[in-house]
């Protein structure tokens with residue numbers, strides 16, 4: 001199989017690329033990424049020379065280039081993760097989210113349609129797998145309910161509105177053109193290689209630098225946390241065995257109030273840094289709430305468990321400790337991404353050429 005993964009230089013994408021490159025030496029894995037601030041080839045240093053791996057720098061909004069890449073690499077399957085992914089950025093610059101998440105997804109769909117419909121076998125053996133978020137469902141109250149695959153879409157932020165729109169386009173391509181599509185909606189991921197604008201890596205970085213920890217509102221919002229490698233395993237399972245035209249929710253049944261998670265995080269970082277207990281608690285700083293801040297997310301992933309046997313592998317405390325240890329052992333990575341140093345060679349390296357294994 002020839003598989004195109006979009007957004008493979010980002011947080012979740014890099015874990016998916018690594019898993020598939022190592023697990024399926026007989027597949028060709030093409031990683032297509034624009035290398036925005038969130039894309040970092042250092043995330044894939046351990047697989048960049050693998051014979052079944054190719055990196056292509058491209059923008060998913062560039063239909064002609066995407067079509068040419070699908071043709072050049074004879075792509076059978078697409079796992080589409082490329083997106084603008086940070087809610088706070090979407091509040092500041094919603095157009096960027098409409099462009100990449102909506103128009104970019106549409107451009108991927110249309111290029112896949114053009115290429116696959118040009119082949120004698122058309123959609124036979126093909127798959128367009130779109131990675132989405134639980135945020136499209138809106139927010140839950142503190143009432144013990146969960147998002148299921150049948151929950152009505154009700155997005156509140158420009159980010160979640162753009163992801164909801166892209167999900168609708170993906171389903172429309174199945175219903176209108178018969179494209180074999182799958183959509184999954186996942187809860188908050190945590191783990192190595194997450195850009196330190198998101199809660200967990202931002203706070204780890206701030207604790208190690210003795211900077212304030214900005215808690216939005218009262219810190220009472222609830223998120224459902226999943227270890228990123230468990231998400232990557234779910235993506236592998238669903239890509240290979242999920243039913244076409246279906247939606248699967250992915251989550252860890254692991255709800256945490258932000259303030260409780262932050263206190264656990266502080267205790268874990270302090271312990272691993274050898275600080276006395278409670279050393280960094282004074283860094284907690286309550287700040288103005290995020291506009292439209294969704295109160296609670298909680299995913300019911302029973303369908304995925306019953307149909308495909310997937311379930312999370314880690315307890316949260318263990319996953320969080322592994323995550324904190326990774327960031328503390330990879331402070332150079334953190335320093336590079338916070339200074340922007342990792343980006344400075346990309347334009348030079350990929351100038352006028354969108355295909356390369358950077359060596």
Ligand code: NAD
Pocket residue numbers: 006007008009010011012013032033034035036037038039040058059060061080081082083084085086100104131132133134163185186187188189190194195
């Ligand atoms: P990320 O921001 O870490 O990575 C996004 C990647 O997409 C980057 O490598 C970036 O360079 C690339 N990209 C952005 N715009 C592009 C464009 N126009 N063309 C090509 N590449 C482009 O994101 P992430 O957290 O890894 O999320 C990946 C996907 O998973 C997104 O679709 C997101 O909506 C979804 N998701 C994320 C989470 C989470 O907790 N992080 C949870 C559920 C779903």
Ligand code: DAU
Pocket residue numbers: 085086087088132133134135186187188189197198199200202214215216221222223258290297
């Ligand atoms: O639910 C899945 C979503 O999870 C993904 O679709 C998004 O791509 C991903 O970014 C994430 O969205 P959140 O907005 O939930 O993640 P974030 O890490 O930005 O925030 C987590 C919670 O912590 C949220 O309630 C806001 C709060 N927060 C966040 C930051 C960055 C703070 O209190 N302070 C902060 O500085």
